[in-house]
Amino acid sequence: MSKAEQKRPGEPGERPGGRQEQGVEQAFDLWLQRGLHQLYDNVANEPIPDALLKLIEEDRAARERAAKE
């Protein structure tokens, strides 16, 4: 669970009679969290394109060279 999810903003916690609704919302939020991870974890786990890593590595090397000079 993320840092932000520890606190649930805007929820009608104090509303009388809102408990059941709140429970449904919490269940949905949990389902949503799992669903988003199912949808997007694969994207996050895909290999990073070499060109992108090369771009960063070349910049790092150039900065190191410049710092030595």
Next chain:
Amino acid sequence: MDGMTSIQPEKAKAGRGEFHGQLVALLPKLRVQALALTRNRAAAEDLVQDAVANALAAQDSFTPGTNFAAWMHRILRNRFISTLRRQRETTDIEDLPMSLFAVGAAHDDRLVLKELSRALGRLPADQREALFMVVLQGLSYEEVAEATGCAVGTAKSRVFRARRQLQAWLEGEERPAPRPDRDRRLPDIVTPGIGADRANV
């Protein structure tokens, strides 16, 4: 680039190696966030590439020890907005994540995930962005506010609205149950290929 502070050269030098390491470590999350913004795989890859190039060019303005993820997400977001302004409504075909076609997932699961993915595409871009930052990136509301240049309350409201709207859509309703919302939508981001009714106007 806004939101960045100038720092002393010595401090910058000390943080350089760490800067590149942090950038590489953040790339998987940036790719997901780029997909949240663009809804198109090719556009997301281009966006990440451009944002990385921007970040490398602006790295001396990053203060080591401050929140790198928020700084980088802000660059990604700014890049997305400036690209949008140039390309205005390029009408991308919405890409569904490949996990929807995974052999392992049960048929019903795939259908409901597909439905979720479509519903995500209907959300206003600022709500989807904030939702992804909190749920998938694990950012705090304060970090979302910093990255997106809004008030913390607005960040909370965006995530809350996104959740309730998705719930309503997936339960077959068009609108979530009315609530005493304080925040109004902000005209920050318009998603390409999505009509004005979904834009954040």
